[in-house]
Amino acid sequence: MEITVKNLKISESAAVKKVLGSGAVRRRLLDMGITPGAVITMIKTAPLGDPIEIKVRNYQLSIRKAEADLIIVEKGGGD
Amino acid sequence: MPLKFALAGNPNSGKTTLFNELTGSTAHVGNWPGVTIDRREGRYKGAGEEIDIVDLPGIYSLSPYTPEELIARNFIIEEKPDLIINIVDVTNLERNLYLTTQLLETDCPIIVALNMSDQLEKRKSYIDRAGLEMALGVPVVGISALRSRGTDELMKRAISTARKKRSGHTVLWHTQLDDAITKAYTHLLETGASHPLFKAVKIIEGDIHVAADDEMKRLRDDLKKEFDDLEATVADLRYKYITKHFSRCLKTTQNQNELSFSEKADKILTHKFLGIPIFLLFMYLIFHLTFGENLFSIEGVPSPGKLMQGGAEYLIDQLANIVSGLLESAGASDWTYGLLVDGIIGGVGAVLSFVPQIMLVFFFLSVLEDSGYIARAAFIMDRLLRRFGLSGRSFMPLLMGFGCSVPSILATRTLESDRDRRLTMILIPYMSCGAKMPIYALFAAALFKQHSDFMVFGMYVLGITTAVTSGIILKKFVFKDSVIPFIMELPDYHRPRLRNLLLHIWEKLKGYIIKAGTIILISTVVIWFLANFDITLKMVEQNSADSILGKIGNAIKFIFVPLGFVGKTDGWKSVVAILTGIIAKEAVVSTLGVLYTSAAQADIAGDTFIATIAATFTPVSALSFMAFNLLSIPCVAALSALTSEMKSTKWTLFSIAFWVTMAWIVSFLIYTIGSLLI
Incomplete structure (x- = not known):
């Protein structure tokens, strides 16, 4: 099933399929290790509902929901 | 010529600690051309060599999008360092090596410093250094920046590596590209x-x-x-x-599902319900310890910040006393006395008395930054501040603004982008600072006896409202082109290191003190001169109608007529008070005191003075006057902090113009609407 990181529930994991967007935002996501095959785990939502905290390549990363919506993932996938 | 090594690595990889370790107190901080990003350089002495070390900004990649990344690239390509020391944090190996694969593509000699932080042992992990050296094709040395281990070996191997030519290698060979x-x-x-x-x-x-x-x-x-x-x-x-x-x-050997210390700490510190109260508690404690009158409300016990500030003021007073004693016994003229004691010692002294509070703010800020909490604070507050075009990191500088704008403006250094930094600096003075309080107190006593608490609270709300409105306006019209993505690492928590904290505080203070010695000294002398001399350069009574400042006040009075507080014949007096308020906001009340009481030694708290103010101003014109002082140019000390942080005359002038314009508009609205209602 194709969803984005934004749709992941707390402590749910999924593998990256594709990163949308353009320019600086997209490149930063790729540089931070969000490349196809990488496994992303949803950790939590900030107290005010945005941004979110995810775990990728064994470190914690915070992104806004707008950016999370650019990362298409597939549950049960991965390298 | 000494060898030149560049230090490159991810943010939070221990780069700053290694830099401090290698260069010690020789480090000096400037700025990269055109941007307000620190350029830190220092000299390493050891192994019989002297080596210049340049600390490149912390980066994740050599992409062409952020100023930090462009700086690092341009430095490597244009300034041709003899070697790159690439610091790699082993707890984050994959992402750190991503930058390494890009650095390897340059022809520059490279050595990898593997930072074996204590986290590695806690994570029950082991790294095969020799294997990594084989795989990367460049020397790899294990160090512990935090415990200063391995730096001698690192530098020894670095020096021999720097002498060998190297040509680039890419991991993209043998791929489809x-x-x-x-x-x-x-x-x-x-x-x-x-x-x-x-x-x-x-x-x-x-x-x-x-x-x-x-x-x-x-x-x-x-x-x-x-x-x-x-x-x-x-x-x-x-x-x-x-x-x-x-x-x-x-x-x-660690179970991947076992939580690290940081993950456990974050269960509480960024908790859905506890996260915000804990954050506010930290902020309150910092604010209280730096600016609080009475420590934890205990009568007669000042907070450390107030105590230190009192000490600094005492020393400056003593200096003024000694100098005036000397001048008197030497029979110095009135103007020498005035210039030295009132002008220079008074003005620069007022500015230097901020030093203890700047130190404290920076101490706490460095603790928050070094420990890794500041990223969590940004995570918690981001949503709230984003609406005004800011990110979560701006919260702390803005909050500190209620104490004093000067350390707050310097604190914007922790923000990631120039855009956020500039916007935050423009908004900081709207957080009504401690020095503006006496103005409210004066008018509360004169005109708002029944509702003084409500009126003072209202001024704070007015400041915040103006900041929010200005943020939205500036985001829409001035800072519209650049939307900064919020993709931020939440680094592992670390215990802050005292040595790093002290170096950090010293770097900040040095810049401020130099500024106090130059810009502030000159402007204090100029304003002192304008307030004490008439156009024929004859000395007159301070701030009187005959002084140049009085003349200027009279000449520009018309600008303030629509604001309601210069209606009467002696309206120039409030204009002069506004002008002297640029030296320090405390001067507003003392100027009014001098001008509105006939006696030369005005008793500012005296009943006659308060009665005169009550007779001169109406409640509405008083509100308009207070609003103008709250929202226009803060003070010389804040201005010089702004000038040194903006690094751009254009932006400094823009800030001044923006403040004056907003102040005028808001005061005009208060007076016009207020007059209609009453």
Whole structure:
């Protein structure tokens, strides 16, 4: 099933399929290790509902929901 | 010429600690050309050599998008360091090596410093250093920046590595991009470009900062037909290579599902319900310890900040006493006395008395930053501040603004982008600072006896409301072009290191003190001169109608007529009070005191003075006057902090114009609407 990181529930994991967007935002996501095959785990939502905290390549990363919506993932996938 | 080494690595990789370790107190901080990013340089002495160390900004990649990344690239390509020390945090091996794979593409000699932080032992992990050295093809040395281990060996091997020529290598060889890179590389090699392999890969990525001739452009166009997304392909290939060849050098016996200390701490510190109260408690404690009158409300016990500030003021008073004693016994003229004691010692002294509070704010700020909490604070507050065009990191500088704008403006250094930094600096003075309180107190006593608490509270709300409105306006019209993505690492928590804290505080203070000695000294003397002399350069009574300042007050009075507080014949007095308020906001009340009481030694708290103020101002004109003082130019000390942080005359002038305009509009609205209602 194709969803984005934004749709992941707390402590749910999924593998990256594709990163949308353009320019600086997209490149930063790729540089931070969000490349196809990488496994992303949803950790939590900030107290005010945005941004979110995810775990990728064994470190914690915070992104806004707008950016999370650019990362298409597939549950049960991965390298 | 001494050798020149560049220090490169991810943010939070221990780079600053290693830099301080290598250079000690020799470090000096400037700015990279055109941006307000710290350029730290220092000298390493050891192994019989003297080496200049340049600390490049912390970066994740050499992409062409952020100023930090461009600085690092330009430095490597244009200033040709003899070696790059690439610090790699082993707890975050994959992402750290991603930058390494890009650095390896340059022709610069490289040594990798593996930072074996204590976290590694806690994570029950082990790293195969020799294996990594084989796989990377450059020397790898294990260090512990925090415990200063391994730096001697690092520098010894670094020096011998720097003497050997090296040509670039890429992990993209033998991939589907091999042909294209070979073509670009051979072409650049023939044209004699420096760092041909690095540039070849950048051209293939479609990097606009690397010049491509027609042949290269054709090559790229052909490639685009084959691959729909080259930037993603390259990033993907790098990470795939890292997982395949390097990641096996890190062996861990820890259960992947076991939570690290940071993850456990975050269960509480960024908790859904507890996160915000804990954050506010931290902020309150910092604010209270720095600016609080009575420590934890205990009568007669000042907070450390107030105590230290009192001490500094005492020393300055003593100096003033000694100097005036000396001048009197030497029979100095009135103007020498006035210039030295009232002008220079008074003005610069007022500015230097901020030093203890700046130190404290920076102490706490460095603790929050070094420990890793500041990223959590940004995570918690981001949503609230985003609406005004800011990010979560602006919260702390803004909050500190209620104490004093000066350390707050300096604290904007912790913000990531120039844009956020500038916007925050413009908004800080709207957080009504401690020195504006006496103005409210005066008018509360004169005109708002029944509702003084409500009125003072209202002024604070007015400041915040204006900040929010200004944020929205500036976001829409001035800072519209650049939306900063919020993609932020939440680094592991660390215990802050005292040595780092002290170096950090010293770096900040040095800049401020130099400014106090130059800009502030000059402007204090100029304003003192204007307030004490008439146009024929004869000394007159301070701030009187005959002084140049009085004349200026009279001349520009018309600007303030629509604001309601200069209606009567002696309206110039409030204008002069506003002007002297630029030296320090405390001066507003003392100027009014001098001008509205006949006696030379005005009793500012006296009943006659308060009665005169009550008779001169109406409640509405008083509100308008207070609003103008709250929202217009803060003070010389804040202005000089702003000038040194903006690094741009254009932005400094813009800030001043913006403040004055907003102050005028708000005061005008208060007076006009207020007059209609009453």
